[in-house]
């Protein structure tokens with residue numbers, strides 16, 4: 001079984017999906033993360049003196065976080081941080097369908113189109129690009145050059161958006177997708193925190209994140225957004241529920 005997460009920035013893989021990545025690795029699922037930008041527009045910049053240097057540092061931090069999360073395939077693409085709203089939609093979705101057709105996940109995770117609790121526009125765009133890639137990777141009439149290069153269309157069984165049971169008063173208003181799946185991640189909270197804190201350029205965020213996780217972080221909430229087999233949504237506690245081994 002395979003699980004893939006599509007994110008916008010280094011640290012999203014730990015902050016948004018760390019629990020799911022750890023929990024399913026422990027169950028023998030092979031996990032992958034595709035991150036669209038190297039995070040070079042971040043407010044917190046560590047010792048970096050340029051965008052290029054920050055991108056290089058954050059790629060290394062992403063790799064360290066993926067090691068802690070036991071991610072089999074972690075990859076940072078080179079789209080512009082804070083620039084995904086102006087990215088070439090066809091190119092980004094093509095890059096993602098190529099990964100989906102190559103890796104062939106059963107379950108795909110991304111953030112919601114509202115942009116998660118921060119309402120970050122890159123999160124919204126990552127959600128839209130990942131959603132199109134989920135749907136289009138399974139069609140033989142789209143990105144045919146990938147098939148000419150030896151890939152086959154691939155239909156991922158389920159698409160989930162991460163979601164939350166709260167909003168942040170100091171951020172733009174967001175309308176989160178309702179929670180349909182609750183994943184208990186209690187045993188993995190400390191490893192999730194360690195993965196987030198592997199992003200050392202983002203150190204000012206590390207302690208508040210750890211405090212919030214230790215208090216409220218024993219669950220990750222998800223919204224089932226699409227399924228390859230038509231079904232009626234029911235409350236779930238397992239993102240692989242209904243997928244035959």
Ligand SMILES: [Zn+2]
Pocket residue numbers: 008009011012120123
């Ligand atoms: Zn982010």
